[in-house]
Amino acid sequence: MVIVKKTYKDQVIDHIYQMLLADQLKPGDRLKESLLALEMGISRAPIREALKELMTLGLIDYKPQIGNFLPVMTPKQIIDSYTTRGVLEGYAVMSASEHFTRQDLERLDRYVDVMGQAARDGEHKQVVDIGGEFHDFLVARSDNQQLLEYSSRLSMKLHVLFFKHWGMLYRPDEIEQRHRAIVTSIKAQDKTRIEQVVRNHYVETGTKIVAVQALSSVTVI
Amino acid sequence: MVIVKKTYKDQVIDHIYQMLLADQLKPGDRLKESLLALEMGISRAPIREALKELMTLGLIDYKPQIGNFLPVMTPKQIIDSYTTRGVLEGYAVMSASEHFTRQDLERLDRYVDVMGQAARDGEHKQVVDIGGEFHDFLVARSDNQQLLEYSSRLSMKLHVLFFKHWGMLYRPDEIEQRHRAIVTSIKAQDKTRIEQVVRNHYVETGTKIVAVQALSSVTVI
DNA sequence: CCGTCGTCGAATGTCGACATTAGACACATT
DNA sequence: AATGTGTCTAATGTCGACATTCGACGACGG
Numbered sequence A, B: 001m002v003i004v005k006k007t008y009k010d011q012v013i014d015h016i017y018q019m020l021l022a023d024q025l026k027p028g029d030r031l032k033e034s035l036l037a038l039e040m041g042i043s044r045a046p047i048r049e050a051l052k053e054l055m056t057l058g059l060i061d062y063k064p065q066i067g068n069f070l071p072v073m074t075p076k077q078i079i080d081s082y083t084t085r086g087v088l089e090g091y092a093v094m095s096a097s098e099h100f101t102r103q104d105l106e107r108l109d110r111y112v113d114v115m116g117q118a119a120r121d122g123e124h125k126q127v128v129d130i131g132g133e134f135h136d137f138l139v140a141r142s143d144n145q146q147l148l149e150y151s152s153r154l155s156m157k158l159h160v161l162f163f164k165h166w167g168m169l170y171r172p173d174e175i176e177q178r179h180r181a182i183v184t185s186i187k188a189q190d191k192t193r194i195e196q197v198v199r200n201h202y203v204e205t206g207t208k209i210v211a212v213q214a215l216s217s218v219t220v221i
Numbered sequence C: 001c002c003g004t005c006g007t008c009g010a011a012t013g014t015c016g017a018c019a020t021t022a023g024a025c026a027c028a029t030t
Numbered sequence D: 001a002a003t004g005t006g007t008c009t010a011a012t013g014t015c016g017a018c019a020t021t022c023g024a025c026g027a028c029g030g
Helices: A006-019 A035-042 A044-056 A075-095 A102-120 A125-138 A143-170 A170-186 A191-215 B008-023 B033-040 B042-057 B073-096 B100-121 B124-140 B145-166 B170-190 B190-215
Strands: A061-063 A067-069 B062-063 B068-069
Touching: A006 A035, A006 A044, A035 A044, A044 A061, A044 B042, A075 A143, A075 A191, A075 B073, A075 B145, A102 A125, A102 A170, A102 B145, A125 A143, A125 A170, A143 A191, A143 B073, A143 B145, A170 A191, B008 B033, B008 B042, B008 B145, B033 B042, B033 B190, B042 B062, B073 B124, B073 B145, B073 B190, B100 B124, B124 B145, B124 B170, B170 B190
Parallel strands: none
Antiparallel strands: A061 A067, B062 B068
16 A cells, blocks of 8 residues: 655645756745645645755755745856765765675676666666665665765755756766776775775766856856 | 844854753754743744744754654764864864964864863863864854864764763863874874874764763763 | 544644835836 | 836745644443
8 A cells, every 4th residue: 555645745845856857946946835735726824844854964955034946056066966975975885885796786787787787778867876876785785874874865855856957968988997997996906096986976976067157058156 | 242142043053052051951852843942032034034044053853744853873973074074174274284384283182272271170161162263263263154064063963962962972181182183283284193083083973872871871872 | 451543633734915125127317 | 328226017925724643542342
């Protein structure tokens, strides 16, 4: 039996997620409480609840007395966010490096194989999905809940707000090689290197996204 | 002219902060909306707003359909939080290490001097305050806003929820020496060591707090 | 005596209306 | 024309009441 959504608030959150993923919302857009309430046929109270919850995840930029907006991140903020994620994930993977079993490593290698093939085939969405699974799998090996929380928040935020730019970001061989390097460093049990490799991965990713954003003349503040 | 608080929500947040700092609230306590509303002579709406905002900072544990509570952290969660803060602050300080001026370093040394003296004098509150300033000053040198945000959230959370345990945590010479080591590593411009020293500082702090908590037979889940 | 079930109370979830404020627009003044 | 002021509108902030749900307590049955 499927658990059905109970509170309106949760339905509102789903609604906003779907609009985000369907590209019906873009950074800078305003989310009017009354409009959302009208759309969903409910009052503003649960809308406000939902917006506050999304604020917690950093997906909503709330300005008192003014309104709620989708965050517009400057290139610097994007790079900072990716860097921070790299720092968190680097430590997570490093500190959990001994806990990876042979099966784990095989699985990671398979992720990279599939990702590389998808990249060569131009299956951008699949590349992104596998990439997400790869990193989630990595981080999940850490038993530090606090680290995981912040890491996944950043992941979610960056994913939702910049998903659409991904298709232009990588060269197939490069993305495969970079992820392979992470697996290799884990196999080698070289803690210092593991942390460094993961960090660099994110710093490079952030830098590339910003470069792409500039090229495609997305508004940059 | 002083800016006065405008919205009730902000007043509620202040009210809760004061209760926290005055030890009128302890981990596990329930925060009833209707009671707070009655206390402050306002309706429940701004109370809910305030609680949601504090949730963002991790200071409120919200359980749907049940209520809002002050988080009860397990020893593991405390250690995890301190570790995470160490990872973030370690990177922040390391990456900003070149930006410390001679004046900055002198100031840091002075913080440590005063802290050491306060510790020897048994001025626990002063030790905590100076320690906070010391770390804030360190982290503020990073120009990564995302890092700063998470770091200060953790700082706030740990401060508010465990402030009262600090008095029992350190030996005067030890706390001075540990902070001095951070300054020394910055002076030496040894990036690897900087990051390591800051991390260790927090890991040790977390471990000690948990030890103290166990000793003083605070409820541990 | 113990476990299950139903009732009840109190707290959170939601509602619609009103109060207040920020931003836009038009107007007056220089 | 540019600037400052005042009004107006639409959005957020707050309110009190009602709906719904969770947890406690006690009655009932084994």
